[in-house]
Amino acid sequence: MNVKKKRDFKYIIIIGVLAATGWFLFQQKPDVRSTTVTHTDGEYRLWVEVNANRWTIENREQFAEKLLKMVDENTFQKVHFSEDLEEPHCIIFRVYLMPYHSNWAFEVYCRKQKKDTHHWEIRVRENHL
Template identity: 25%
Template sequence: MIRKRTVIIAITILLLLAGSLSYLQWGRQMDVSSSSGSGSDNHYELRVSVILNTLVVTDQQKCAEQIFEKCRDNSFHSVRFSYDIQIPHALSVTVYKKQKDAESGNSAFRFSYQQENQIDGSYNIVDNPEKFTLEME
């Protein structure tokens, strides 16, 4: 009787722990913590800091591509970029796993999407994504 009760309690604790870890890894959405832009007449670069809200980053390149898509689609939860004013010709992103890492400056990784000719603003990230290459730092 006592052994059966102990097993039930242990299984319950393990299920709660597994549920908590699953939520911390996959249950929260990434979001922008800060953004800034700089540019000249024919070139505009968007710099973004993203909080992933995950415990582990398994594939940095896939994660970078997802962030690029969210920037292109302007689909982050708490930030809307002003693409009506100017669409970026370059994108630089610093990625943090959690808010505490961002506050301490401990980035998970950095990447940028650049054109071959970085000075010429011929292409932008929304209309011409195929003209950009991913550079992991």
């Protein structure tokens, strides 16, 4: 009888921890986690890692456009295009549900059209890793 109570208590604790973890992930707001810049063959690439819960982001395209606006307004804290990137060609957003588990990939391309004008193209796709 005593062993059954201990086992039941253990299951209650496990279920409580899982429920609390699930609730935390469900309530999580999108937040930029880190940024890194790579350079290969004359092409600059900015990788932006974002903590986000895919169930609370109802429209992936709207979220991607919001990230693109952040890039355009240079509101990322750790990135300054004037110093880090002279001409960004491809900006890739990786959205994470949990650390190192990528759920979505936001690809934003920046192409220079004329001397001072740029064409932005955004692609949103599911990343099945």
